[in-house]
Amino acid sequence: MTTTETGANAPSSPDIVTDHDRGIHGYHKQKQEHLKRLRRIEGQIRGLQRMVDEDVYCIDILTQVSASTKALQSFALQLLEEHLRHCVADAAVKGGDEIDAKVKEATQAIARMLRT
Numbered sequence: 001m002t003t004t005e006t007g008a009n010a011p012s013s014p015d016i017v018t019d020h021d022r023g024i025h026g027y028h029k030q031k032q033e034h035l036k037r038l039r040r041i042e043g044q045i046r047g048l049q050r051m052v053d054e055d056v057y058c059i060d061i062l063t064q065v066s067a068s069t070k071a072l073q074s075f076a077l078q079l080l081e082e083h084l085r086h087c088v089a090d091a092a093v094k095g096g097d098e099i100d101a102k103v104k105e106a107t108q109a110i111a112r113m114l115r116t
Contacts, residue, residue, distance in 0.1 A: 027082045037075055044068040076113055080106065 027034055045068060051061045084106060091102040 027079055030078075030082070034075070034079070037071075041068060041071045041075065044071060073113070080109060080113070083109070 044064065048061065048064055048068065051064060088099070088102045088106055091098040
C-alpha cells in the first residue's frame with residue numbers, strides 16, 4: 001500500500017472532510033437494494049447447483065450460468081459507477097495526489113472486470 005492509499009500524504013485542502021473520510025462508501029445510499037440484488041444472484045447460483053444435482057441438460061445449465069454472470073457484471077458496473085461518483089469525486093474535491101490514486105484504483109478494477 002502506498003502512502004497515498006493510506007492517507008499519509010496530506011491533501012492540498014486538509015480542512016475538507018468528505019463522506020469518504022467518514023467511512024461512507026459510494027454504495028451507502030443503495031445498500032439495501034444491492035443486498036437484495038445479491039440475494040437474487042445467490043439464488044441463481046443455488047439454482048445452478050440444483051440443476052447439476054438434478055442432471056439438467058447442459059445447455060440449460062449454461063444458459064443459467066450466462067444469466068448469473070450477466071447479473072454479477074451488471075452489479076459490478078453499478079458499484080463501479082457509484083465508486084466513481086463518490087470516492088473518485090471526493091478525491092477530486094480534496095485534490096493532491098489522492099485523485100491519481102483513486103483513478104488508478106478504478107482503472108485497475110475495470111481491468112480486472114474486463115479479464116473475466
